[in-house]
Amino acid sequence: MTHPAPIVDTTPRLQLHRISKRYPGCLANDAIDLSIAPGEIHALLGENGAGKSTLMKIIYGVTHADSGEMIWQGQRVSMRNPAQARGLGIGMVFQHFSLFETLTVAQNIALAMGAAAGTPKQLEPKIREVSQRYGMALEPERLVHSLSIGERQRVEIVRCLMQDIRLLILDEPTSVLTPQEADELFVTLRRLAAEGCSILFISHKLGEVRALCHSATVLRSGRVAGHCVPAECSDQQLAQLMVGEAAALITDYPKVTGTDVWLNVQGLSWHNPDPFGCSLKGIDLQVRSGEIVGIAGVAGNGQDELLALLSGEERLPHVDSARISFNLEPVAHLRPDARRQLGLAFVPADRLGHGAVPELSLADNALLTAFQQGLVSKGLIQRGRVLALANTIIERFGVKTPDAQTPARSLSGGNLQKFILGREILQQPKLLVAAHPTWGVDVGAAATIHRALIALRESGAAILVISEDLDELFQISDRLGALCSGRMSPLQATVDTRLTDVGGWMAGQFDTPQSLVPATH
Template sequence: MTTPTSPPRLALRGITKRYPGTLANDRIDLSIEPGEIHALLGENGAGKSTLMKIIYGVVQADAGELLWEGQPLTMRDPAMARSHGIGMVFQHFSLFETLTVAENIALAMGREAGTPKQLEPQIREVSQRYGMALEPQRLVHSLSIGERQRVEIIRCLMQDIKLLILDEPTSVLTPQEADELFATLRRLAAEGCSILFISHKLGEVRALCQRATVLRGGRVSGHCVPAECSDLELARLMVGEAEGLEASYPKVEGGAPFLVLDGLSWHNPDPFGTSLKDIALQVRSGEIVGIAGVAGNGQDELLALLSGEQRLSAEPARIRFNGQAVAHLRPDARRAQGLAFVPAERLGHGAVPDLSLADNGLLTAFQRGLVSRGLIQRGKVQAFAEEIIRRFAVKTPGAQTAARSLSGGNLQKFILGREILQQPKLLVAAHPTWGVDVGAAAAIHRALIALRDAGAAILVISEDLDELFQISDRLAALSSGRLSALKPTAETDTSEVGRWMAGEFLTSPDSAAASAALS
């Protein structure tokens, strides 16, 4: 970091932003020095996203001043921000789904950077250098959520940037890849690039960031040096209470198998997709099984087969619920057999953005008496949504609020609550705490453990190894469409699971036999 006599790379003075009914940012001061890695912390809804959009020119502040390298500046739009050397990776992606990776990056970088074809070698080189391999010609709509985030990260790393804003950048990386990214960020900082780092993984913040600014309720609630704080101290600064933040849940063995995958294989017709190969897995009633893996290794395909979005009509017994073949059944028929499902994508898949929370509750819970003789029971729909909001502490004005108006963590709590309150026999949850703050994550974990202890079989698919080790009773990993051995959590560690995620188990001739035996 440079000497204090040089002007800050970025300084915010009294930034205020109001929305109808909400004061998102309230007189926020923030400064970032050249070459500094600075953390911005806060629970969901604290105002972090709004502040980042103001810096990047997406929205305009109602009051306050932004100084860039000591000079007052009005950031009119993202193009202006990029022209000054600011790059940003949003938590919710800004990509055109019908265009290729290269076309999206070319659009973001501008005409002077070259055509998509000219950028392809650089995209391959940069993505491989940082352990986030991408195929430039692949269409974005065929990418998983994790792969789409890679596109955003690579787009920024290809720019000549002075300030890099990263919102949850490691959520799709193995521990080894995260370490490589951190080395890259430290090298960029040493070369003078400022980095504004947003993460709910407090261990990452403490290891990487030199200073931190904490927001609560739209205001700056404090500043700290992360390396001098514990995870629990940082969490208390963010959420004000520590219930469940360092919970250690007992591991259990579970009862009889409820979900059984028996030699599950599926050929993906998408040339850029992943085919599943001979997956054998059992999830018992009263246990949580965690599946780790780098995005794009078959998670989306497995989720589609489990939910019924993709069916196997010719081989119905490849997937069984409580001994019953279900691989040929539609999603509603599987729900009638006891399935509840939390998809990876909150907006557009888990919830319809423009519908109210009440109507979003109806979408999957219609079988619990919310519809009678073809007529929607509006009173019961409203009561169901209100019960979710109350039981899962969803911060919202009410059940008639549109889903898109909620913060990511609150919408995730609503979706998870909607599924749990249906009292499922099997819950399949993808990335249950992706991008949510530590308080919301702790609440979600407590709800999953309570459901497990009530006898449900739970399958959690996540890239967050800390989360999987905290709540899972047994663990495995997906790599190239194959599933590793399934081990009790107490008998493995993050290093071994990280190697599984990288595909080391594929080199062992005994891996398939070991997986079957351990399942």
């Protein structure tokens, strides 16, 4: 007896036909077509501002298209809001987090899942089980405002994994994950795809796109510029599809030795009053003029606390002021503005809300930290100078925006990051402290930021970069170290450091002798 062949549903999970969306001064999406099959991991590539996030928000019901149609599992739909999208089985992890900071992890997840899923208390065991199974440990009772950026990203991902999803949209999901965490996430995504879940994956890390995704659609200036199979392309070929010209996007910068110690941290210990936070333990750190020091580490190991103490957002008693010094001057007791007067510039990890005020224009955001640069005279804001500075930042750092009066919230992540970094660099700081400088930005924007950091280094500035992107740290840092549980590893010349060395430091293995051979990572 011959058994009939199983019926295979070849209907695309999602189809978009000629989707267009216009904002004032910007055509974000221009007649975009896209099709995703069940069980397919589909990459969406493009520069910052190419229209990727807008398209994802249209699928998820956050934004409504001006024209075009969406077909979900063979049926035309008009996505009114995210609740409808979730009801159909669509989950999304946003690049900028959509969490209520004053609520707990469990309360945030309960809100997204609806009353039928149970109370936050009832969801706690499942949250622990799902987060541990996928290697993204979370404590359901913790308040979101006490979480690091990496931990908040875990909440976003776990919140989607707990839903019965048929399409998972991921907008830069690995931006704040270590390589090991990203690998664990990929195991999860491949398992979901094998079970029939479709995945739409946005990432500027081309290596992970090549390793994970079955196919890719490339956007450029709001239009579909092409399609490819990532596994069959090199990083350089993918970059060229995205930006049109890949020259000088991936550069090996020469390593240098700094001169005089400008930032000196000695025996810095600090007790974090937050029971879920990380306390610092005896940190020693020196950054010299004319060098870049890179600090690696898994999120939640003291990075936020160290940044707060360096920037002045957290201060030590006057008696301990010498624990941190700028050019031999004790500063640990000083406020942020006083430290800026001594030559500090600061790029925080959270660009929207911490690095910039979303509702303010780019010009007003330039004024926020650069007001000491002749932008205020006798108590009056010099509007012409403020606008000139904002326009200079936009021009010199290639920020894509209609003009300097555009609200910060309307920029793509990469363009806002270029603006914030440009605002700090143009103040010609003697010390720049930058957290995750290229988090979630495309290869073109990352290259622009790296070149700017190298140019600042060559001008004689001392630069401290805290990042979870190890490729970036090896590329631009002259010396490297890592944080683990509030402790700092020894710093070592990048040319003498291997990826396995940094991995050991990130796990707290500080006492293992490091191999002094040329790095191969």
